[in-house]
Amino acid sequence: MTGGGLLELILLSMGWLFFLGGLAANYHVLARALKAKPGSGLGFIPGVVGSITVFFSVPALTRYGIEVPWPWLWILLPLVIDPYCIGGLVLLVLRK
Numbered sequence: 001m002t003g004g005g006l007l008e009l010i011l012l013s014m015g016w017l018f019f020l021g022g023l024a025a026n027y028h029v030l031a032r033a034l035k036a037k038p039g040s041g042l043g044f045i046p047g048v049v050g051s052i053t054v055f056f057s058v059p060a061l062t063r064y065g066i067e068v069p070w071p072w073l074w075i076l077l078p079l080v081i082d083p084y085c086i087g088g089l090v091l092l093v094l095r096k
Contacts, residue, residue: 008060015053022046023082030083047085050078 001009022042029041058071068074079085 008056012053012057012060015049015056019046019050019053019078022049023078026083030088041084044082044085047079047082050082051075054078 023046026041026043026046054075054077058068058074061068076086080087080090082088083091
Protein backbone atom coordinates (compact mmCIF):
# COMPACT_ATOMS: atom_id res chain seq x y z
CA MET A 1 0.00 0.00 0.00
CA THR A 2 1.36 3.40 -0.94
CA GLY A 3 1.37 6.43 1.29
CA GLY A 4 -1.50 7.98 -0.67
CA GLY A 5 -3.57 4.82 -0.34
CA LEU A 6 -2.97 4.69 3.40
CA LEU A 7 -3.91 8.34 3.78
CA GLU A 8 -7.08 7.72 1.76
CA LEU A 9 -7.97 4.76 3.98
CA ILE A 10 -7.40 6.78 7.15
CA LEU A 11 -9.44 9.76 5.95
CA LEU A 12 -12.33 7.61 4.72
CA SER A 13 -12.37 5.69 8.00
CA MET A 14 -12.39 8.91 10.00
CA GLY A 15 -15.21 10.28 7.83
CA TRP A 16 -17.35 7.18 8.30
CA LEU A 17 -16.74 7.09 12.06
CA PHE A 18 -17.55 10.79 12.45
CA PHE A 19 -20.73 10.34 10.41
CA LEU A 20 -21.92 7.36 12.46
CA GLY A 21 -21.04 8.98 15.79
CA GLY A 22 -22.59 12.29 14.80
CA LEU A 23 -25.73 10.55 13.57
CA ALA A 24 -26.06 8.74 16.90
CA ALA A 25 -25.54 12.02 18.78
CA ASN A 26 -28.12 13.83 16.66
CA TYR A 27 -30.72 11.12 17.22
CA HIS A 28 -29.98 11.20 20.95
CA VAL A 29 -30.44 14.98 21.03
CA LEU A 30 -33.61 14.66 18.94
CA ALA A 31 -35.03 12.09 21.38
CA ARG A 32 -34.26 14.39 24.30
CA ALA A 33 -35.84 17.35 22.48
CA LEU A 34 -39.02 15.38 21.90
CA LYS A 35 -39.16 14.71 25.66
CA ALA A 36 -38.92 18.50 26.29
CA LYS A 37 -35.27 18.37 27.35
CA PRO A 38 -33.53 20.55 24.78
CA GLY A 39 -29.91 19.89 23.99
CA SER A 40 -27.37 20.90 21.42
CA GLY A 41 -26.55 18.54 18.60
CA LEU A 42 -23.94 18.66 15.90
CA GLY A 43 -26.42 20.12 13.45
CA PHE A 44 -26.11 19.28 9.79
CA ILE A 45 -22.35 18.56 9.90
CA PRO A 46 -22.52 14.72 10.29
CA GLY A 47 -24.85 14.40 7.29
CA VAL A 48 -22.60 16.54 5.13
CA VAL A 49 -19.46 14.68 6.25
CA GLY A 50 -21.19 11.37 5.54
CA SER A 51 -22.22 12.54 2.09
CA ILE A 52 -18.69 13.72 1.27
CA THR A 53 -17.27 10.44 2.58
CA VAL A 54 -19.59 8.43 0.34
CA PHE A 55 -18.65 10.70 -2.57
CA PHE A 56 -15.00 9.73 -2.13
CA SER A 57 -15.74 6.09 -1.22
CA VAL A 58 -17.58 5.29 -4.46
CA PRO A 59 -14.53 5.86 -6.73
CA ALA A 60 -12.30 4.01 -4.25
CA LEU A 61 -14.61 1.00 -4.39
CA THR A 62 -14.77 1.16 -8.19
CA ARG A 63 -10.98 1.08 -8.31
CA TYR A 64 -11.08 -2.27 -6.49
CA GLY A 65 -13.70 -3.70 -8.86
CA ILE A 66 -16.80 -3.12 -6.73
CA GLU A 67 -19.55 -1.44 -8.75
CA VAL A 68 -21.95 0.64 -6.67
CA PRO A 69 -25.42 0.88 -8.23
CA TRP A 70 -27.03 4.34 -8.20
CA PRO A 71 -24.08 6.23 -6.68
CA TRP A 72 -26.03 9.49 -6.28
CA LEU A 73 -28.59 7.68 -4.15
CA TRP A 74 -25.83 6.57 -1.78
CA ILE A 75 -24.28 10.04 -1.80
CA LEU A 76 -27.57 11.70 -0.81
CA LEU A 77 -28.60 9.00 1.70
CA PRO A 78 -26.59 10.41 4.66
CA LEU A 79 -28.29 13.78 4.13
CA VAL A 80 -31.70 12.09 4.22
CA ILE A 81 -31.20 9.94 7.32
CA ASP A 82 -29.63 12.70 9.45
CA PRO A 83 -32.46 14.28 11.48
CA TYR A 84 -30.91 17.76 11.20
CA CYS A 85 -30.52 17.67 7.40
CA ILE A 86 -33.03 17.02 4.61
CA GLY A 87 -34.70 14.16 6.49
CA GLY A 88 -35.44 16.34 9.49
CA LEU A 89 -36.83 19.12 7.32
CA VAL A 90 -39.15 16.67 5.57
CA LEU A 91 -40.36 15.30 8.91
CA LEU A 92 -40.89 18.82 10.22
CA VAL A 93 -42.99 19.78 7.18
CA LEU A 94 -45.04 16.56 7.36
CA ARG A 95 -45.61 16.97 11.09
CA LYS A 96 -47.31 20.36 10.75
